[in-house]
Amino acid sequence: MPRLIALIGIGKIALDQHVPALAASPDWELAATVSRSGTVAGVQSYTDFADMLAKNPDIGTVSLCMPPAPRFDYAHAALMAGRNVMLEKPPGASLAEVYALEQLAQDKGLTLFATWHSRMAHAVAPAKAWLADTTITRALITWREDVRKWHPGQDWVFQAGGMGVFDPGINALSILTEILPRPVHVRAAELTFPSNCQTPIAASLTFSGNVSADFDWRQEGPQTWDIAIDTPKGQLYLRMGGNVLEIDGKVQAGKNSIMGEYPALYARMAKLVKTGASDVDLAPMIHVADALTLGIRIQTEAFYL
DSSP states (O other), X not given: OOEEEEEEOOSHHIIIIIHXXXXXXXXXXXXXXXXXXOOOTXXXXXXXXXXXXXXXXXXXXXXXXXXXXXXXXXXXXXXXXXXXXXXXXXXXXSHHHHHHHHHHHXXXXXXXXXXXXXXXXXXXXXXXXXXTTSOOSEEEEEEEOBHHHHSTTOGGGGSTTSOTTHHHHHHHHHHHHHHOXXXXXXXXXXXXXXXXXXXXXXXXXXXXXXXXXXXXXXXOSSOEEEEEEEETTEEEEEEGGGTEEEETXXXXXXXXXXXXXXXXHHHHHHHHHXXXXXXXXXXXXXXXXXXXXXXXXXXXXXXXX
């Protein structure tokens, strides 16, 4: 029998990905939503999170989809109320608060899942397997997209805690930290800030191990989500955000679709809850924090959504 789950924050990502994934899941039944304005047809809706928790003791899990800045308070309240918690990426506004949630979940005997949806892309697992027994000689991430297309009117992405271009860039870093056979670390970064924004709109990162990344939120037209990795046995290319794998120019695995990522996340959450385990890997977020610590700030013209 499906477990009951509540979805908190009914915005674009929730409606585009979470709701369809839950509707198709054999593991979950969406029993309630909490949002200031968004709703899901046929599902009981609330505007107050504490009210939802109090009135629905049978809902054992909540999935938090709101922006990262307010997420800690909701996650903390849910864990204190004895509910398992699933966090949309990035898992929080700071590393310290996610570590605190991890400890609280452990103390309460509850599941905390810090999700990285791009790790569930179709070609990530075969890419990891192919790289496991080889040496990386060079790796280049090119992650360029149009913020106006993916975050229309969502000014929070350029406010403190919104992460700016690292909101999509962390998807690439979640793949990188999953597939590389050995860890790398940030050595230098250049961060481009619009004059009216508190978070960067573009970033260039240099890592150890001859790894680099180019993130930009100003690309119009076709979007680019590529990772190229050179090795002694050939060149690996992950395209379409990790969903298509090429080796030496020939497609080897994957699908040209991102729609399998969130169903895989919810299947993973079901297994974690069943076994009473948690999954909190903050390696991608550590790279972002290090880039912001080490980065040189470059100012550019004002930018408006």
